[in-house]
Amino acid sequence: MDGTKAKLENGQISSSLERIVSENNILPGDTNRSEYRIDAYLKALPENEKQVAEILCFADEHRLSVAPQGGGTKDAYGQSTKSIDLVLSLKAMSGVLEHSAGDLMVTVLAGTTLRELQAALKTAGQFLPLDVAWDDQSTIGGIVNSGASGPRRAGYGSVRDFLIASRIVYPNGQVIRTGAKVVKNVAGYDMNKLFIGSMGTLGVHTEFTFKIRPIPAGQCLMVIGNAHVETLRTFQNILLDSHLEPCVFEWVNKETVKCIGIETQGPAVLLGFADVWPSVDEQFRHVQQLCQELGATVMSELRVAEEFESALSVLRNILPNSNLLEDGESVVSMKMMGKLTDVQAMYEAAEARAAQYGFSLKFSGGALSGIARVTVETAGEDKADINRSLTTWIRNLQSDMRNIGVRTVVDFAPSSIRNQISIWDETTTDQKIMRGIKMTIDPNEILNPGRIMGGL
Structure with a gap:
């Protein structure tokens, strides 16, 4: 001060x-x-x-x-x-202000947690398809301002696809309203998108209006593994060219899939479908046949809603939580963004760098989004030495990603590391515009x- x-x-x-x-x-x-x-x-x-x-x-x-x-x-x-x-x-400032089930819209205050909102919508058989980490603590305001998303992004999109209106307070106290409480609104600039991912640097959101969806009648999450990396890449390419419509399509490493309770020798693919049951079953049979042809194994199929959601929470919660960490722990999480076909290369580079430094790594990469996240955590008595190793690991992995045309953002790190590195691994040409805004x-x-x- x-x-x-x-x-x-x-x-x-x-x-x-x-x-x-x-x-x-x-x-x-x-x-x-x-x-x-x-x-x-x-x-x-x-x-x-x-x-x-x-x-x-x-x-x-x-x-x-x-x-x-x-x-x-x-x-x-x-x-x-x-x-x-x-x-x-x-x-x-939490709670649902208005829920128009017939119009598939909801208006909610910024301090409402995602879990609270989903519970309110569930009574009408509806949900907001934003499955972000730590939904019992993450508020809607934090989700929008950080641009957070989860594994369901493959089938449903991100917060940009569902936010249709908001109220924002500027630093001078002026209250502005962006968008409109109608699903189809094409008049003027979409000001909502200006504030998504702005990390609370432009204004303070107080209220949001979202499009919502009916909860699917059927859903199934398949864990596919016991196959070589190249086999899984072939599997991915075939599915990308197919008529199938997964809502989840993630590459995960063995440490991540182990958290779901499944042991693998290498990476696995988590493939989820959500629709009416006949559609889910038909797509499941198609994937099962493809696995047999390629020599991959369907190691598990989760059809009970609670099991489906529990497995997705593992993917979401590889992102750390500031509320759950103490200064004695060193945890870093990085987001990597590239083409859909880059996910395998992201996985291999992240695994190799973690092995080089002896770090425990969790990896989850979206085969339909091109967005991957890795988290490493380590502990020891010499914290300064550990943080130096983590800082070097970050810079090396950033360099690896640049070499394959992948952008990176250090999503989460202790301040002693954030003070030494560039969180965003590139300076964009629109910096002048951003500063002007x-x-x-x-x-x-x-x-x-x-x-x-x-x-x-």
Whole structure:
């Protein structure tokens, strides 16, 4: 808070915020200097949009840096922020505002966890096809602002495909509405997409409206393994050219599939179908026959909804959670983005680099998205030495990926590592445009300063 103490003492900030929200909604910040959580002097929990606007106006006037926060699972995402004065938590703003089952739409407050939303939609036989990590803690606001997605992206798409309207508070307190609460809306620019993945650097979301889907009557997840890497690549290529429509199509390494309770000697493919049962069964038979022809094995088929969801949660939760890590642990997660046919190369490079450094690695790569995620974790008494090894591992894997034309983002890492590396492995040509947008919306740079690409 060095830059703000000249204007306001700590007690003055607290008393000023207490005039906006109740005293019980002003909490001490997480000042234990955790490498995985945002360090701030205070945390404010507004209960409505008006309070969000007033807090941001106060912060903007006094140049207090603000970090919007949902469940806190993604505190270690993005570049390390500069000094933060205030965490603005949306946890007190949760719940479904409107659910139009007939129109397949739902409006929800930003602090609602994904699990809470899915439970509310399930009563009408519907769901929002965003299966992100740690759904019991991840809020809708955090999901949108981080651009998070999961294995169902193969069949359903990402948050960009379902968000149709939102309400956002700018740092000056102005409330804007993007999109419209209608499924078909093609008028003007789609401003929703500007804020997706912005990591809370442009505004604070208070409300979202999504398109939703009926829960499929049937679903089946197949674990296919006991085959050479090249056999699985042939399997992937044949399926890409087929009439089949999987909702999940992931390459996983043996450490990841082991978490599902299945032992393999090498990689496996997780293939999921969701539709009416006759369609699911027909596609299953087609895949089973293909496996026999190629010499691969269907090691498991999960048809019970609970088993299906449990297996997908393993894939989702290879991403670390800031709330569950202590400073003694060193965990890094990286996202790799390339062509669909690059997934095998991503897998082989990640496995080779992990073996080189003796790291335990989990890998999951989308054969229909070209997006893969790897997580390594290690521990030891000499933390500085471990972090040096992890930093070198990151740089080497980034170099490996550049050589095959794959882009990378370090999704998650302790701050001591994030301070030494470039989270985004490239500088894009649109940096000038991004900075122009940031300076137009947040000229005093109070929202998550320095957290995204280019130090914005």
